[in-house]
Amino acid sequence: MLETLQREFGDALQAAEEVGRELRLETAASRLVELARFCKDKRFNYPADVTAVDTGTELRVVYRLISLETGQHIVISVSLPRSGGRLPTLCGVYRGAEWPEREVYDLFGVRFDGHPDLRRILLTDDWQGHPLLK
């Protein structure tokens, strides 16, 4: 799978390594949807998680896609500025991305372009700020 991805996406993968069951990839926002769709076509059909990590210097949105056939994980990271970050939504690829993307928006302030219903989900609508930012 790693070779296939490298052949297909080449320079768009800023980093790619295999750690145990996980294929850890880094890509840019512009190629995210394409990469996710490619993974889904390769039977990585289970969207296990969408979340983000604020390291203090940058914000990383992390997608975990799992193949129910092989048990392999693909972990895609996209780096964003810590405020005002925007990403295309993956709702068109995985419908299960809708709620966790709302959560990432709610807690980290990342805006997902094309999301059908981008509102706060855990916090109240009048909450100020995004609490999981450092």
Added chain:
Amino acid sequence: MPLGNEMARSLTPTEHVTLNMGPQHPSTHGVLRLKLEMEGEVIVGCEPVIGYLHRGMEKIGESRTYPQFLPYTDRLDYLSSASNNVAYVQAVEKLLGLEVPDRAKYLRVVLLELNRIASHLVFVATFANDLAATTVFLYAIREREMIMDLFEMWAGARLTQSWVRIGGVAKDLPGGFAERAREFCRLLPKRLDEYDRLLTGNRIFRVRTEGVGILAPEMGVDYGCSGPTLRGSGVAFDVRRAEPYEVYERLDFEMVTHPTCDCMGRYRVRMEEMRQSVRIIEQCLAELPKGEVLAKVGRTVRPPAGEAYGRVESPRGEFGCFVVSDGGPQPIRVRLRAPSFFHLGVLPQMLQGWKIGDVVAILGSIDIVLGEVDR
């Protein structure tokens, strides 16, 4: 809900009525609000409103040391606290590269499976109760009480045991525990037969669950569903098999699936899973190796910088824990991936076109716990 029906009837058929179910409603099993869009009695839209129980668990994780955060995880899926514990310590142990003693792994499985039975018993109890079979509620809670007593004997606590530690479990089994656990394992299958006679074949119960609340397998996977909710749609996915942890690869048990995709299918999966859990516990107690139950872990836990994902098959599905370390004594990120969160995401699709009375059955059949949804 007679009021809703009457209101719906008095309006023109084209006009929709919004009906609030919850946040305080006995059959939402916690603080959940469903905004239902009704056309007469039929549901044409549903928006689950969550967050009422949000305690900022993931944020708390960033300001506690690794061992300190462990008891917090009990309060996520509080019907099966050991699953949360194990997912969390798994991630930390992966970061540390720590090997857990064999005996501790077996004891963790005993704890996990007892939790699974206890949780499924609550499911059977509340599901039956929601569908007006109160007797079954009392029976199932009676059996669950025996497990609670076992937990009390072992850990001192009945619900939030926190018995798992980074590197193993806190203490070995107390004397007499294995005998009592075996006795429970002998008794439970007989009691499950009793529930089957009382409930599974019951005409009313069948009418209210068979063919109701269809979740197509592809849709379930696409929405990130897991656990009995997905296996009730015939998808053979169980983390215990897909990515065996502790000692599951050495144990003989069946992954239960049911092809009907309806409320009955999900109920049947959980009923059969309890029997499989009994088999697992019996095997663990029989094969339990001698030795330590806790690996040597320093006073301060400082995993090297990196990230790890721990995942377990909780009674509700895949419970995941994603921990990121920068080498300090506290994690910089603890992400808690709760199965119920994803199951609530697909609920509006499952309710589409069903009547108001079916909401209780369909919601009950995905067996959510709001503690892990809201975190």
